[in-house]
Amino acid sequence: MVGMIGGGQLARMAHQAGIPLGVRFKLLADTPQDSAAQVVSEVVLGDYRDLDTLRRFAADCDVITFDHEHVPTEHLRALQADGIAVRPGPDALVNAQDKGVMRARLDSIGAPCPRHRIVADPADVTAFAGEGAGYPVVLKTVRGGYDGKGVWVVKDEQEAQAPFLAGVPVLAEEKVDYVRELAANVVRSPSGQAVAYPVVESVQEDGICAEVIAPAPDLDPALSDEAQQLALRIAGELDITGHLAVELFQTRDGRILVNELAMRPHNSGHWTQDGAVTSQFENHLRAVLDLPLGDPRPRAGWTVMVNVLGGDYPDMYHAFLHCMARDPGLRIHMYGKDVKPGRKVGHVNVFGDDLDDVRERARHAAAYLRGTITE
C-alpha cells in the first residue's frame, strides 16, 4: 500500500499510473473534491499538518510519498522514528522545502548555483548586490513559494523591502542572464538504482510553466550529459528516493545553474506520460516501492506538453469537443478541477517527428481551451 499525502493532480496521475502495477493506493486529501480524491478508491480526509492524522493515515501503508512538499519536516522525522518508510525522507525533502538549506547543500557538493546569500534586511540586499553584478536581485522566501509566488525581482533597495514584511528568512540570488530554462529529471530508488529522462526545455510565462519540449531543442550533447550527471549526482548525494526534478538555467555563456529542486513528479515531466516508455508517475511509484525502474527513453522524436490554464470558459466542454475533433492525436489530461482564470486545470501532450508541427498543435489546443483563440 502506497500512501500519498496531498490530493492534487500529481496524486491523481500517480494513482492512474499505479493501477497497471497492481499498486494499492491510499490518499490523504483535504476535501472529497480534490483532484485525486475524485478518482482514488481509498481516501482519508484530514490535515497533513497534524501529526496524529499523519500517524493514523500511515499505519497500514508500506510507504508514504507526496503530492506536495508542505508536510512539516519534524512530522516526517516522527513518522520515520515510528518505523514508517518515508520517501523521499525528511533529510532529502528539506532541500525542496527550504531554499536556504538547498543552496547550502548544493554548495557543499559543488553543484553550480547562481550567486546567493541569506539576507537580513534591504541594506543587506544592497550589500549582496554590491558583491556581484548589482541590482536587479532576485529575492525568495526560503519556504512556501511556488509558481512565481514568494519570488521578487527587485531593482533597488526600496523595492527590496516587500519580501521582509512577512518576517520569514529571505534568500538573495543573482539575476541570472539565461537563454532558457531546462529541467533534468531523474528517478532514484532506495537501493540506489537510478534513471535519467532526456533533458527538456521548460518555457515559463508569468512565472508559471507554460510549455515543455522534450528533448530540449539544439542542446549541446555535452551540456545535456552534464545536466543529467548533475541531477543523478544530486539525487545520490542528497539520498533522494522517487522523482527529482532539477530546474536549471542555461546561461548565455553556456553553463547550467541549478534554479530549483522538486522531489515528486513535476510539471516538467508530464510529457513522459505519452512521450516516454515509462512515465515519471510510474517510475516514482516503482522507486518509492523499491521496484526495478522502467525505461525512461523517449518514444517519439519530439513531445511537447502545454499546460491548460483556466480562461474565458467556466465550462470547457465545448472547447474540448472542438479540440478533440480537430486533432485526434492530442493526448488530453484533465485534473477534474473547477476552472478559474490562470489556474492549471490540465495539460495536453502532442508527439511526432516534426517539432514545428507538434508545437503548433499543442499551442493551438492550449490557446483554444483558454479562449485566447476561437478557431
Add this chain to the structure above:
Amino acid sequence: MVGMIGGGQLARMAHQAGIPLGVRFKLLADTPQDSAAQVVSEVVLGDYRDLDTLRRFAADCDVITFDHEHVPTEHLRALQADGIAVRPGPDALVNAQDKGVMRARLDSIGAPCPRHRIVADPADVTAFAGEGAGYPVVLKTVRGGYDGKGVWVVKDEQEAQAPFLAGVPVLAEEKVDYVRELAANVVRSPSGQAVAYPVVESVQEDGICAEVIAPAPDLDPALSDEAQQLALRIAGELDITGHLAVELFQTRDGRILVNELAMRPHNSGHWTQDGAVTSQFENHLRAVLDLPLGDPRPRAGWTVMVNVLGGDYPDMYHAFLHCMARDPGLRIHMYGKDVKPGRKVGHVNVFGDDLDDVRERARHAAAYLRGTITE
C-alpha cells in the same frame, strides 16, 4: 458520469483511461475485491441481474456501458424505456449475448460466417454435418460461453449429446479450416463516427487468448482492408456504440469468416494501451459519451500482448521483480486478482521494431510469471 456494469479488469482499465479525460466513473460490482472495485472511487455493490438495482445505479449516470455481456436484454430495454442512454444498446448487444441471434443478423447483412444452424438434438447435428463437410462439428450454447467454455468440438453423434444436456439452445457450426485467428477492432460513436484499429493476429491456447500481435504479420493488405471494412459495416448495420471486436478466422483458402463479436473493450485490443495513440479503453469511453474519437494508429512497428496466467506462484511478487529488472521496457498491466492456475491475472505489452525480439521478450515475461521457466 459513466456507469459501468461489471467489476472486472475491463472496467478497471476503462476507469484508468477515463481519469485523464476528466470522466466521472461509477461502477456496479459484485464485491469490493473485484478487480475494478479496488481502484474506482464510486462503487455500488449489487446484482446486475436485478432490475431495481440497475435502475438505482443508473439514475445519476449520463450513460451506462459494460464490462461484460451478461446483463439481461429485457432489463436493458427497461432502462432504455426509462430514458437512460445504454451503450451499446440492447438491440446491438443481443448479438454479442446470443450466438443464434448474431449468426442470423450477420447472415442478413451478408457478413461471411462459417456454415451454421441451430440444432435440436444429436441426430440434427449429424444431419447438419451431412449437409457440409461432415464431422467434426463445433457445437456452442447460444448464451453464456466464453474462453472456450460452452464450446464443444464433436467428432460423432455420440459426442454430440453433451451440449444438449443443459436444455439450452445449441448452435452447430462447421469446423473451419483456418490458418490463424485475426481480430478487427473498431469503435463507433452514437453520432456515427468510427475508427478502425490495425487488424491483429490472436494466438489461442486451450481456447484462451494467449498472445496478440499488432499488426497481424504478413497479412495481405487487401484482406486487412476487407476485415476493417467488414468490422465497420457490422458496427454500422448493428448500430453498435463503443468498442466492437470482430474475431475472425483466416481460412486456408484466403477468406475471412466471422467467429465471434464482443461489444466492449476486448483482450485482442489490450495492445492499444501501449501500442496505439489512443487505447481501446479511452476510445470506448469517448464513444459512449459521444465525444470525438482518438487516433487509433499504431505507435510502434510491432506491439505484442501476452496474457499473464496464474501458475505456480501464489504470489507473483518476486517473479515480477525479476521480469521488471530483466526488461525495463515491459509494460505490465495487473488486474489485482488472486492468482489461480490458468486464470488471467494480467497482461504484458512489449513494442519495438523487430518482431522476433518483441515477441521473445513478451513470451519470456509471460512464461516466467507463470513459472513455466525460471531463468
